Amino acid sequence: xxxxxxxxxxxxxxxxxxxxxxxxxxxxxxxxxxxxxxxxxxxxxxxxxxxxxxxxxxxxxxxxxxxxxxxxxxxxxxxxxxxxxxxxxxxxxxxxxxxxxxxxxxxxxxxxxxxxxxxxxxxxxxxxxxxxxxxxxxxxxxxxxxxxxxxxxxxxxxxxxxxxxxxxxxxxxxxxxxxxxxxxxxxxxxxxxxxxxxxxxxxxxxxxxxxxxxxxxxxxxxxxxxxxxxxxxxxxxxxxxxxxxx
Amino acid sequence: xxxxxxxxxxxxxxxxxxxxxxxxxxxxxxxxxxxxxxxxxxxxxxxxxxxxxxxxxxxxxxxxxxxxxxxxxxxxxxxxxxxxxxxxxxxxxxxxxxxxxxxxxxxxxxxxxxxxxxxxxxxxxxxxxxxxxxxxxxxxxxxxxxxxxxxxxxxxxxxxxxxxxxxxxxxxxxxxxxxxxxxxxxxxxxxxxxxxxxxxxxxxxxxxxxxxxxxxxxxxxxxxxxxxxxxxxxxxxxxxxxxxxx
DNA sequence: TTGCGATGCGAACACTGTACGCAGCTGCGT
DNA sequence: ACGCAGCTGCGTACAGTGTTCGCATCGCAA
Numbered sequence: 001x002x003x004x005x006x007x008x009x010x011x012x013x014x015x016x017x018x019x020x021x022x023x024x025x026x027x028x029x030x031x032x033x034x035x036x037x038x039x040x041x042x043x044x045x046x047x048x049x050x051x052x053x054x055x056x057x058x059x060x061x062x063x064x065x066x067x068x069x070x071x072x073x074x075x076x077x078x079x080x081x082x083x084x085x086x087x088x089x090x091x092x093x094x095x096x097x098x099x100x101x102x103x104x105x106x107x108x109x110x111x112x113x114x115x116x117x118x119x120x121x122x123x124x125x126x127x128x129x130x131x132x133x134x135x136x137x138x139x140x141x142x143x144x145x146x147x148x149x150x151x152x153x154x155x156x157x158x159x160x161x162x163x164x165x166x167x168x169x170x171x172x173x174x175x176x177x178x179x180x181x182x183x184x185x186x187x188x189x190x191x192x193x194x195x196x197x198x199x200x201x202x203x204x205x206x207x208x209x210x211x212x213x214x215x216x217x218x219x220x221x222x223x224x225x226x227x228x229x230x231x232x233x234x235x236x237x238x239x240x241x242x243x244x245x246x
Numbered sequence: 247x248x249x250x251x252x253x254x255x256x257x258x259x260x261x262x263x264x265x266x267x268x269x270x271x272x273x274x275x276x277x278x279x280x281x282x283x284x285x286x287x288x289x290x291x292x293x294x295x296x297x298x299x300x301x302x303x304x305x306x307x308x309x310x311x312x313x314x315x316x317x318x319x320x321x322x323x324x325x326x327x328x329x330x331x332x333x334x335x336x337x338x339x340x341x342x343x344x345x346x347x348x349x350x351x352x353x354x355x356x357x358x359x360x361x362x363x364x365x366x367x368x369x370x371x372x373x374x375x376x377x378x379x380x381x382x383x384x385x386x387x388x389x390x391x392x393x394x395x396x397x398x399x400x401x402x403x404x405x406x407x408x409x410x411x412x413x414x415x416x417x418x419x420x421x422x423x424x425x426x427x428x429x430x431x432x433x434x435x436x437x438x439x440x441x442x443x444x445x446x447x448x449x450x451x452x453x454x455x456x457x458x459x460x461x462x463x464x465x466x467x468x469x470x471x472x473x474x475x476x477x478x479x480x481x482x483x484x485x486x487x488x489x490x491x492x
Numbered sequence: 493t494t495g496c497g498a499t500g501c502g503a504a505c506a507c508t509g510t511a512c513g514c515a516g517c518t519g520c521g522t
Numbered sequence: 523a524c525g526c527a528g529c530t531g532c533g534t535a536c537a538g539t540g541t542t543c544g545c546a547t548c549g550c551a552a
Binding site: 058 | 507508509510511512
């Protein structure tokens with residue numbers, strides 16, 4: 001071989017080629033899948049495209065991942081690691097639990113909006129996943145709410161999470177629709193208004209609500225969504241506070 | 247033709263053939279699609295199978311429905327008609343609004359569980375649909391909550407609906423998973439417990455919670471789910487009650 | 493009777509997830 | 523040093539998907 005005739009330079013050149021292509025591991029596959037999902041949405045992810053992105057054939061992925069569903073499950077668990085929950089100590093003081101719960105819920109929402117495909121997957125598969133990050137997440141929530149003194153912490157958690165999931169799902173789906181339109185959120189609302197108002201014709205409360213909402217939403221849709229989430233979150237936390245002993 | 251030689255019997259025979267095959271209309275397509283979705287889940291619905299069910303070729307459907315997404319949108323709106331909302335008058339009295347809101351939320355949940363695919367579709371498309379039944383549904387909710395005296399009825403509605411959506415989505419996805427397993431819900435829980443407990447190993451609160459839940463859930467999972475929904479619903483309604491003037 | 497618009501459909505296209513069997517590399521036991 | 527075993531990547535192939543297009547057919551209007 002030529003390598004034997006002039007070993008030194010060729011060796012260095014060869015060595016380099018492997019490390020910068022990390023060799024198609026399970027974690028590399030999941031990481032790249034998340035990148036694609038974030039960028040182009042859930043229906044843009046195919047095994048062939050993912051393989052191409054990793055300089056690999058489509059079917060090579062199946063050496064590291066049993067099926068596409070399993071890949072999605074891994075992606076969900078990977079992303080679950082981004083959701084933060086304050087440590088249980090934060091809830092020991094009287095009103096500390098409330099700030100902590102708020103922080104947890106807002107972190108959930110932020111993650112769901114950062115990865116809008118998450119809601120779609122949860123809608124199909126639910127929370128039956130048992131990945132390590134999801135388990136750790138549940139554990140931290142349980143610790144927080146027991147420390148807060150809730151007699152039935154899992155009930156309280158389910159309530160709060162249901163609200164967070166419902167609101168975030170709706171919001172993520174909306175943002176996905178907006179993104180697909182190519183317009184800004186405000187422009188999209190504006191161009192949707194005629195159809196919406198026509199559909200609301202004959203429904204008095206709806207036309208009123210749309211007229212109100214349209215004005216504000218076009219100005220600052222992001223602030224409106226934030227306020228909406230905070231309002232409902234406070235409602236839920238008020239209701240939960242009534243379940244606390246003392 | 248032979249028909250002319252003996253017109254009467256042949257006419258009657260021919261007339262019958264059309265009416266009992268309602269000729270592939272848009273409403274017939276949507277109706278049959280819902281039947282298939284209810285029976286076999288969202289991924290079992292393909293245009294070819296749906297066409298076959300209607301004694302029609304796959305591509306014939308496209309004369310009445312622009313695309314599969316549009317078909318799903320029509321199916322969602324059709325199913326939305328099943329969700330009941332008490333009339334606004336029910337909320338005029340002091341505590342009447344609470345019973346009415348409870349009824350509305352429970353009807354939502356019941357519909358979502360009767361058509362488990364609904365959650366999956368909402369997770370992908372959100373509530374941006376403008377179908378007549380969905381509009382009527384929103385209108386009735388708005389009427390109810392304004393009659394109840396809420397200063398910001400749409401905020402209250404969004405909160406309640408978010409909770410209902412989140413809880414029902416999780417529940418529907420769970421029931422879908424159970425159904426796919428072929429076991430009863432109690433059996434499925436039992437056969438899932440080993441894996442769950444192993445995954446919870448090292449997480450103290452989780453193992454406790456699982457141990458508790460397992461015993462009760464195996465006995466009567468349906469009652470547990472009902473109670474869970476009711477608990478969270480009461481939490482939300484308590485929080486909303488605090489926003490009512492007086 | 494002659495059209496004509498609406499309706500159904502077979503074939504085809506570009507794509508999907510995945511099973512299978514073959515090639516090559518790597519590292520181990522001898 | 524050698525050979526072999528197993529792991530990894532991949533080309534091919536299959537069954538199935540949503541959707542387009544052009545052709546046939548049918549009922550009704552003129």
